[in-house]
Amino acid sequence: MPLNDPKPQPFAPGTQLRHYKGGRYTVVGTCLIEATLQPGVLYQPLQGDSQDVTWMRPLAEFHDLVTTADSVVPRFVQIADANEKALSP
Numbered sequence: 802m803p804l805n806d807p808k809p810q811p812f813a814p815g816t817q818l819r820h821y822k823g824g825r826y827t828v829v830g831t832c833l834i835e836a837t838l839q840p841g842v843l844y845q846p847l848q849g850d851s852q853d854v855t856w857m858r859p860l861a862e863f864h865d866l867v868t869t870a871d872s873v874v875p876r877f878v879q880i881a882d883a884n885e886k887a888l889s890p
Contacts, residue, residue, distance in 0.1 A: 811860055812842060817881040821867050821874045824848065829855055 812818070816828040829843040840860040846852050865876045 811840060812863070812879070813882065815882075815884075816879060817847070818844070818863070818877040819880050821869065821876055821878075825880065826856075826877075831860070832857060834859060 811831045812828040814828055814830050818826045818828065820826065825847040826844045827847055829845055832841045832843055833839070834841045834857075841857045842860050842863055843855050843857050845855050863877045866873050867876050
């Protein structure tokens with residue numbers, strides 16, 4: 802991939818992510834959103850009582866920056882790739 806390629810790259814299944822609000826998720830796979838043909842990411846929570854629910858979000862939103870009361874932070878941060886254990890929080 803060229804360094805100036807603006808397209809976000811998908812996450813491999815098994816990649817673990819932390820949402821800026823603290824939730825941890827694992828990537829199940831990728832998809833295409835039927836209405837727009839945008840790439841999407843399928844993911845499941847690693848905590849709570851909804852671990853059997855699969856969520857979908859457009860891939861571009863995983864790389865968004867979010868403004869909080871304290872600063873601007875990434876929406877999701879990768880905490881482990883598909884081949885390693887999760888890093889400390």
